[in-house]
Amino acid sequence: MSDEVEVLVVGAGVAGIAAARALRMRGLSCLVLEAKDRIGGRAYTDATGFDHGASWLHQANDNPLTAFAEALGFETVDHDKLRQRLLFTEGRFATTAERGAFAAAEDRFxxxxxxxxxxxxxxxxxxxxxxxxxxxxxxxxxxxGAQICAAELSRMSLHDFATTALDGPNLLLRRGLGTLVASLAEGLPIRLGAPVTRLDWGGKSVEASGAFGRIRARAAIITVSTGVLAQGRIAFTPALPAHTQEAIIALPLGLLNKLAFSIPPGALPEFGPFASLRRDIAGQGDRPISWIARPFGAPVMLAFIGGSLAWELSRAGHRATEAHARAEFANVFGAEAAKALGVPIITDWGEDPQFLGSYSHAIPGAQAARRALAEPLVDGRLIFAGEACHPRFAATVAGAWLSGEDAAGIVTDQTLSDRFP
Ligand SMILES: Cc1cc2nc3c(=O)[nH]c(=O)nc-3n(C[C@H](O)[C@H](O)[C@H](O)COP(=O)(O)OP(=O)(O)OC[C@H]3O[C@@H](n4cnc5c(N)ncnc54)[C@H](O)[C@@H]3O)c2cc1C
Structure with missing residues (x-):
């Protein structure tokens, strides 16, 4: 089968959805090809309401998704205003003075x-x-580093780290950020279960192929993660130019995985909803995980495992990941409380072939790689978009959205006026 559209979008995550909406507003025909049988990519809320990937609208006053949440009536809370911040140090919860010292250390950092x-x-x-x-x-x-940016500071470009740093407000959505993203895709021409395995871009048109057949377009916007690109899961013909390939390698994905444990009544001290818990480093090489209790009052304890520890546990499998989280929980709340936790939902961002990590960072010396990756090829016939391409809001849904919109704007009238050969 061979079809034709004006613009092909590869990936129905946040960037692909933003690109498709922007193309539609310009009156252009487009088709989104998505490998999975669901939309949203790394912004996905499951039936239990658990956000497997993105959950916060960071820097909400500048975040393009905040206005959509408001317009669509999504209830949001400002996490920073609600959260009780707990710090576990030296085998006990920190005093107010110690928490103040930690906050001062963050400011100094x-x-x-x-x-x-x-x-x-x-x-x-x-x-x-x-x-x-x-x-x-x-x-x-x-x-x-590991817990927020999903990679140790030693792996990251200082300039990129400082430029992409985020501020509040940090909004959480009761119905989930993935639910908001999915609702923004309503009515878009998205074909699910259609992994693109090859992309020919050498001629006057581009052609995507896979088990779905072949689809020809005048331009293509590729929004798959840099993890997917680096593994060559889409064969580009001809090969991508050196500067694009170098940019992909310079923007690897870090790893953040989450576990959602159910908590039976009485199994925990009564922290307020959204309480966040960090454990102090106990010695050289210790890599603590962090927790959020009872989001929106739900009987759930969320664990976050980031950076090199996340990769090690991800490769070791779910059983090892769960055991590690339970041992951490026991360390703080005792063995009985840890036993009472239910069977967790565990995310798999590192092993899932459609992502191969959580979000990007620039390696030292490579801050410019974000703009280099976003540079359109052959006058806008082939454009990369997605969180890794945004120089300011990289690694977030905001960056993915803005990058998708930018990519749609780059598809020039000139590109489109070229006739199919
Ligand atoms: C655990 C975790 C927590 C996070 N927390 C936050 C947060 O709180 N706030 C925030 O702003 N951001 C957060 N993020 C980051 C945010 O989720 C991402 O930056 C954003 O969703 C990326 O969107 P994207 O469109 O660039 O890429 P993706 O979401 O990866 O979209 C690409 C799409 O392409 C598809 N695809 C892959 N290969 C192919 C192929 N060969 N053919 C066709 N389709 C393909 C994928 O299935 C996917 O749907 C988090 C991410 C994770 C994993």
């Missing part, structure tokens, strides 16, 4: 990072610039 990344300063691993030696410095570095 960002002051030092911003100064080190000032214009003209050479790039280097973000870890080289981070403060060291203070009581909570190692924990702050672990938190800002």
């Amino acid at each position: 960002w002051r030092v990072i911003e100064a080190a990344a000032a214009d003209g300063a050479p790039d280097r691993p973000a870890s080289d610039a981070a403060p060291q030696g203070g009581r909570f410095d190692a924990l702050v570095a672990h938190w800002e």
Whole structure:
């Protein structure tokens, strides 16, 4: 089978949905090919209401999805206003003074990072610039690196890390961020279960092929993750230019996995909903995981495992991941409480062939890779989009959305006026 459309979009995640909506607004015909049997990509809410991937609208006042949440009547809460912040240190919960010291260490971390990344300063691993030696410095570095950016600071470009840093408000959606994203895809021409395995872009048109057949278009917007691109899961013919290939390699995905445990009544001290718990680093090489209790009052305990530990456990499998999380829980709440936790839902972002990681970071020296990847090829006939392409809001749904819209705007009238050969 061979079809023709004006623009082909590969991937029905946030960037693909944004691109398809923008193309539709320009009156262009497009088709979105999605490998999975669901839409949303890394923004996905399951039937229990658990967001497997993205859950916060970060920096909500600048986030393009905030206005959609409001317009569509999605109930949101400002997590930072509600959350009780718990810190477990030296075998007990931290005192108010200790929590204050941790907050002060975080403030100092960002002051030092911003100064080190000032214009003209050479790039280097973000870890080289981070403060060291203070009581909570190692924990702050672990938190800002592995647990938030899904990769250790030593793997990340200082400039990219500082430029893509986010602020609040951090909104959570009662019905889930994935639900919002899915509702934004309503009515779009999306073909599910259609993995693209080959993309020919050498001629006046582009052609995508896979088990679904062949589809020809005047331009293609590719939104699959840099993990998928780096593994060559789509064969580009001719091969991509060197600068695009280098950009893909310079923007690897880190890994953040989540576990959603149900909690029986009375199994935990009565923290307020949304309480967040961090454990202090207990010694050299310790990589604590973090927790959020009872989102929206639900009897659920969410665990977050990021960075190198997440990769190790992901490769070891679900059983090892669950055992690790339970041992961490027992460390804080005791063995009986850990036994009472229900069977968890465990995310698989590192092993899932459609993602191969959670979100991107730039390796040291490679901040420019985000713009390089987004640079249109052959006058806009082939365009890469997605979270990795956004220089400011990379790694987020905001960056993915804006990048998808930008890509749709790049498809020029010139590109479209070329006749199919
Ligand atoms: C655990 C986790 C927590 C996160 N938390 C947050 C958060 O709180 N806030 C936030 O803003 N962001 C968060 N993110 C990041 C956010 O989810 C992503 O930045 C964003 O969803 C990426 O969207 P995208 O469209 O660029 O890519 P994707 O979502 O990866 O979309 C690409 C699509 O392409 C499809 N695909 C892959 N291969 C093929 C192929 N060969 N053919 C056709 N289709 C293919 C995929 O199935 C996917 O649907 C989180 C991510 C994870 C994993």
